Amino acid sequence: MPKKKPGARKKSGPKKVPIDPTMVEKLASQGLNKAQVAAMCGLGESQWYVREQEAPEISEAYKRGKAKGVLTISNALFEQAKSGNTTAQIFYLKCNGGWRENTRIEITGADGGPVKHERQDAEKQLLDKLAGIAARENKKAGDS
Helix, strand or coil: CCCCCCCCCCCCCCCCCCCCHHHHHHHHHCCCCHHHHHHHCCCCHHHHHHHHHHCHHHHHHHHHHHHHHHHHHHHHHHHHHHCCCHHHHHHHHHHHCCCCCCCCCCCCCHHHCCCCCCCCCHHHHHHHHHHHHHHHHHHHHHHC
8 A cells, every 4th residue: 555645635525426317308308497407416506517517418418308398398289279279379379480469559649639749948948047046136135
């Protein structure tokens, strides 16, 4: 057995938790996000990202699972739409057929007429206020 160097430390720390790509795929297919999958695997979210970088198969399993989940729900929605579910039909067409709802808002003035735009020149407003102040001061000076 080789001698340890003085002051050398033995590597310690938590053991790496094994991540099963099959489990990752299944959890992702059920709609869990990365933080939730990490928690189910016994990892913190930041540790998940480290492990994803170390093992690309984990990231691929997650992507595959997300795609499978979307496919499952998409198929169910499509079947509902085909069977006459009006809500499913509208939702499908809005997401995939370019349908959208437009809301038009018209603003009118009194009795349905045009909106009046009143605008005064800022300089004129200021001069009018100053003139009023000057008139009051002159009146006060005249009363004394």
